[in-house]
Amino acid sequence: MSNKLNHSMSLAKPDAVDITNKQKIALAVGVIGLFILVLALFNTNFPNKAVFLSLSLGLITVGTIIYAREAYLTKLEGIKNDGVWFKSISSRGVWGWIVGVILTTFYIVLYFFPKYLGLGSDGEANAGLIGLFDPLSQLLSGRNASQWFVYGTLYTVAILAFGYKFILKYRHNRYQQIRTVSVMFFQLGFAFLIPEFMYVMNNDLPYYDLKSIWPLNYYIFDEWSVNGFLSNGNIGLALILFGIISIFVITPILTYKYGKRWYCSWVCGCGGLAETAGDSFRQLSSKKMSAWKLERWLIHTVLVFSVVMTTAMIYTYLGYDKNDFWLTRDVFISLVIGFLTLVFAAVMFFRRQELGKDAKFGAIGFFSVIALLLIMHFTGTTEHIFYIKAGALRSAYGIYIGSIFSGVIGTGFYPILGNRSWCRFGCPMAAILGFQQRLFSKFRITTNGGQCISCGNCSNSCEMGIDVRAYAQKGENIVRSSCVGCGICSAVCPRGVLKLENDSMKGRINPTEILLGNDVDLMDLVNQK
Amino acid sequence: MEHIVIIGNGISGVTLARHIRKLSNKKITIISAETDYFFSRTALMYVYMGHMKFEHTQPYENWFWKKNRIELKKGYVKNVETKSKTLHFAEGDTMQYDKLIIATGSKPNKFGWPGQDLNGVMGMYHKQDLDNLEKHAPNKEVCKRAVIVGGGLIGIELAEMLNSRSIPVTFLVREDSFWNGVLPKGESEMINRHIKNHHIDLRLSTNLKEIKSDENGNVKSVIIEETGEEIPCNVVGLTAGVTPNIDFLKGSEIELGRGVKVNRFLETNISDVYAIGDCAEQHEAIGNRRPIEAVWYTGRMMGETLAQTICGNKIEYKPGHWFNSAKFLDIEYQTYGWVFGVRGRPEHEKHFHWKHNDDTKCITVAYHKNTKEFLGINTFGIRMRHETFDTWLTEKRNVDYVINHLSEANFDPEFYSKFENEILTAYNKQLQTA
Numbered sequence: 017m018s019n020k021l022n023h024s025m026s027l028a029k030p031d032a033v034d035i036t037n038k039q040k041i042a043l044a045v046g047v048i049g050l051f052i053l054v055l056a057l058f059n060t061n062f063p064n065k066a067v068f069l070s071l072s073l074g075l076i077t078v079g080t081i082i083y084a085r086e087a088y089l090t091k092l093e094g095i096k097n098d099g100v101w102f103k104s105i106s107s108r109g110v111w112g113w114i115v116g117v118i119l120t121t122f123y124i125v126l127y128f129f130p131k132y133l134g135l136g137s138d139g140e141a142n143a144g145l146i147g148l149f150d151p152l153s154q155l156l157s158g159r160n161a162s163q164w165f166v167y168g169t170l171y172t173v174a175i176l177a178f179g180y181k182f183i184l185k186y187r188h189n190r191y192q193q194i195r196t197v198s199v200m201f202f203q204l205g206f207a208f209l210i211p212e213f214m215y216v217m218n219n220d221l222p223y224y225d226l227k228s229i230w231p232l233n234y235y236i237f238d239e240w241s242v243n244g245f246l247s248n249g250n251i252g253l254a255l256i257l258f259g260i261i262s263i264f265v266i267t268p269i270l271t272y273k274y275g276k277r278w279y280c281s282w283v284c285g286c287g288g289l290a291e292t293a294g295d296s297f298r299q300l301s302s303k304k305m306s307a308w309k310l311e312r313w314l315i316h317t318v319l320v321f322s323v324v325m326t327t328a329m330i331y332t333y334l335g336y337d338k339n340d341f342w343l344t345r346d347v348f349i350s351l352v353i354g355f356l357t358l359v360f361a362a363v364m365f366f367r368r369q370e371l372g373k374d375a376k377f378g379a380i381g382f383f384s385v386i387a388l389l390l391i392m393h394f395t396g397t398t399e400h401i402f403y404i405k406a407g408a409l410r411s412a413y414g415i416y417i418g419s420i421f422s423g424v425i426g427t428g429f430y431p432i433l434g435n436r437s438w439c440r441f442g443c444p445m446a447a448i449l450g451f452q453q454r455l456f457s458k459f460r461i462t463t464n465g466g467q468c469i470s471c472g473n474c475s476n477s478c479e480m481g482i483d484v485r486a487y488a489q490k491g492e493n494i495v496r497s498s499c500v501g502c503g504i505c506s507a508v509c510p511r512g513v514l515k516l517e518n519d520s521m522k523g524r525i526n527p528t529e530i531l532l533g534n535d536v537d538l539m540d541l542v543n544q545k
Numbered sequence: 546m547e548h549i550v551i552i553g554n555g556i557s558g559v560t561l562a563r564h565i566r567k568l569s570n571k572k573i574t575i576i577s578a579e580t581d582y583f584f585s586r587t588a589l590m591y592v593y594m595g596h597m598k599f600e601h602t603q604p605y606e607n608w609f610w611k612k613n614r615i616e617l618k619k620g621y622v623k624n625v626e627t628k629s630k631t632l633h634f635a636e637g638d639t640m641q642y643d644k645l646i647i648a649t650g651s652k653p654n655k656f657g658w659p660g661q662d663l664n665g666v667m668g669m670y671h672k673q674d675l676d677n678l679e680k681h682a683p684n685k686e687v688c689k690r691a692v693i694v695g696g697g698l699i700g701i702e703l704a705e706m707l708n709s710r711s712i713p714v715t716f717l718v719r720e721d722s723f724w725n726g727v728l729p730k731g732e733s734e735m736i737n738r739h740i741k742n743h744h745i746d747l748r749l750s751t752n753l754k755e756i757k758s759d760e761n762g763n764v765k766s767v768i769i770e771e772t773g774e775e776i777p778c779n780v781v782g783l784t785a786g787v788t789p790n791i792d793f794l795k796g797s798e799i800e801l802g803r804g805v806k807v808n809r810f811l812e813t814n815i816s817d818v819y820a821i822g823d824c825a826e827q828h829e830a831i832g833n834r835r836p837i838e839a840v841w842y843t844g845r846m847m848g849e850t851l852a853q854t855i856c857g858n859k860i861e862y863k864p865g866h867w868f869n870s871a872k873f874l875d876i877e878y879q880t881y882g883w884v885f886g887v888r889g890r891p892e893h894e895k896h897f898h899w900k901h902n903d904d905t906k907c908i909t910v911a912y913h914k915n916t917k918e919f920l921g922i923n924t925f926g927i928r929m930r931h932e933t934f935d936t937w938l939t940e941k942r943n944v945d946y947v948i949n950h951l952s953e954a955n956f957d958p959e960f961y962s963k964f965e966n967e968i969l970t971a972y973n974k975q976l977q978t979a
Contacts (some may be wrong), residue, residue: 237679535861538850
């Protein structure tokens with residue numbers, strides 16, 4: 017049931033929360049910028065591509081900036097959520113669906129039909145939209161643009177422009193500002209500029225976004241990628257070593273100290289887009305118990321898929337040269353099984369109590385992975401694993417998880433499923449970090465005694481679909497594997513109940529029956545059971 | 546199986562039901578005439594402001610009640626027959642109970658103003674008030690101006706709500722400064738300025754004389770008592786406090802004062818009938834508390850307590866240290882222990898007040914002028930830790946200790962500016978001049 021009585025499709029009907037004339041002009045400016053891109057898409061041959069590309073990206077950015085300044089700087093500092101459930105675009109209204117369809121279509125074309133964007137094949141020159149981006153690509157790396165360059169540029173512009181908007185929206189909140197500057201920095205530097213410059217320095221190196229860690233970066237251990245690194249001497253070796261250290265050393269340490277937020281809402285590019293351009297859609301994530309159950313099955317299935325797939329990939333190409341390299345198939349499969357067993361044993365030893373009945377699911381998951389790996393080892397040939405071609409497994413992962421799940425659904429469906437549906441339901445990296453955050457991390461969201469009034473602002477604004485209120489109203493800290501630590505629940509809480517903290521492990525999980533403020537004897541009686 | 550019937554599905558009644566279910570297998574029924582499911586009353590404002598939809602104010606999903614075998618009945622209890630333990634509904638049916646709990650909450654005060662029942666005059670308490678407001682004030686074209694009468698917590702929330710839709714608001718406050726019956730002077734005056742900064746037409750020391758009607762029985766304007774000024778408007782919000790919602794009990798044998806009279810065990814004069822939450826009135830006030838506590842937290846605590854009694858572990862309602870919170874537009878407010886405004890302040894209570902230059906943050910620390918015992922704190926714009934102050938109050942720390950250890954109580958988000966040093970400097974300076 018919606019409480020809004022005047023849901024109207026009429027463009028003329030005044031809405032309860034309208035935008036100002038200045039905002040309308042800003043919107044027009046941005047739309048003109050986008051329109052130039054559309055013209056390019058339809059093969060308009062612009063006389064000076066560099067000028068029109070600058071004009072387009074400039075107009076989009078300026079439009080967003082003017083719009084944001086008018087929206088937030090004309091009002092006092094504070095929470096700016098007025099009307100988010102009234103506006104069509106942010107409440108799954110007509111505009112929300114239109115934007116969703118456009119984004120989804122864009123992703124499908126980008127991943128599967130780049131020639132429609134103007135990608136020149138077989139040495140032909142680029143045309144259309146991709147052609148428009150040639151001058152910028154030439155400037156940065158001296159080669160023509162690809163569909164990924166176009167995508168990367170638009171992605172970066174979106175994070176920068178909407179990051180600015182987000183900073184203004186939360187100009188009273190230093191945590192939000194610093195975090196946003198961080199994702200803007202990592203996107204612009206690590207994902208966009210550095211790989212281009214690396215190409216200039218050494219054009220044999222594969223594209224490598226240093227902050228993108230396996231298994232989110234699922235192609236880093238592909239044969240072409242590893243060969244690319246290894247055939248480039250020390251720098252290539254250093255890069256791939258950095259990739260491995262990121263997984264096994266850097267990630268666990270930072271997650272232990274700060275929770276998975278250090279990555280998901282401070283560094284990650286997917287998270288960066290979700291937190292900036294996707295901010296208007298955060299309230300759309302489902303908070304139902306059923307969605308949580310789906311989430312747990314889905315994300316862990318993807319994790320298992322990615323572990324098995326990556327192991328299988330590496331396994332097949334290790335086979336080629338087993339004589340001149342210490343890392344043979346036998347050694348590799350033993351290492352993988354040994355590592356997984358170590359993790360499993362450590363969890364069962366230290367955290368058996370906390371897991372409760374989930375321990376059973378964990379054990380089933382663990383043993384099925386081991387079984388899969390052993391079957392692979394004993395049935396595999398050089399070409400085939402599980403009796404299917406090894407490459408098929410990898411390309412299935414690339415298409416269904418890498419492209420469709422993370423791109424088409426994950427971002428294309430922002431206005432329908434919320435801005436973090438990939439992070440929540442699919443990202444294997446988030447699953448690993450979350451697993452550690454739940455069991456071995458100092459991070460939690462502390463609940464402030466008995467101050468919760470169950471209003472629901474926290475749950476409503478949780479992009480990961482956590483029912484934050486369910487914990488806060490029980491006076492219980494929030495320790496959830498999916499929490500990316502964006503801090504918006506804490507920001508919107510009208511009673512100052514929530515605080516993101518890194519503190520000692522002791523007392524981190526504190527279920528209570530009776531909240532602070534009541535009779536101390538009663539609290540003792542009930543809570544000490 | 547014993548049948549527990551709770552009238553009212555607010556925080557008190559629902560907390561009670563949940564705790565009875567945890568402790569026992571009794572049959573539980575919750576009756577409400579307002580909504581099908583429990584919702585957070587304090588969140589109604591956010592529905593009008595578009596931050597949330599109404600269903601988001603419901604803390605439990607709809608399957609929760611069946612799963613926990615809590616029966617929900619929509620109906621209006623017309624009267625209660627305690628001899629035969631029977632409830633009579635306005636709809637004509639009846640219900641038997643073994644134990645009855647009255648948790649019907651409050652209703653907005655109306656002081657007999659002429660025109661107080663016109664179309665467009667409303668309180669802001671029930672779900673129905675929200676629907677009514679949506680009807681009469683959907684936007685600034687339909688509602689050209691709204692007048693709010695009564696300067697308390699609901700009044701300022703209603704002002705914020707209307708402000709979110711750019712509807713001009715005139716805010717009539719009887720006192721000479723906002724909520725100064727509760728807040729000390731410095732804080733109350735800071736909030737006055739904050740209200741005006743939001744372009745709300747705040748009128749202090751101003752009373753309503755009457756509400757005028759147009760030819761269709763809709764609100765046309767209000768007349769100010771002091772000046773006779775007529776202010777044209779389409780909506781009038783009456784937010785001059787609340788009273789227990791217990792009219793349906795008149796004529797029953799249950800003892801009533803302003804609320805349902807209860808003892809410390811939350812029992813009424815009739816056995817097996819209890820009252821909790823806003824509608825319960827203690828025979829004698831507990832400590833500095835009022836006999837009727839119309840606060841979310843106390844309703845919840847009474848529910849937690851009474852569940853024990855009903856399940857065979859009879860205990861008194863014995864709340865711990867007082868705390869409360871609110872939000873005045875953009876400024877959050879928390880209080881721990883007791884800090885009195887001008888009204889009712891004991892002679893021994895002394896205050897230390899600090900205010901930040903930006904005029905949106907301040908604290909007031911109350912202490913005993915002879916023993917220097919820390920009595921309580923009001924904090925505006927700086928979040929503080931409930932647990933820390935609860936401990937300090939129990940340990941009867943003195944004011945010096947509290948001011949020197951204030952950073953331990955800070956609950957602001959990470960990277961926020963800290964003000965403890967500034968506060969300490971101001972405190973030491975005040976001691977030198979005093």
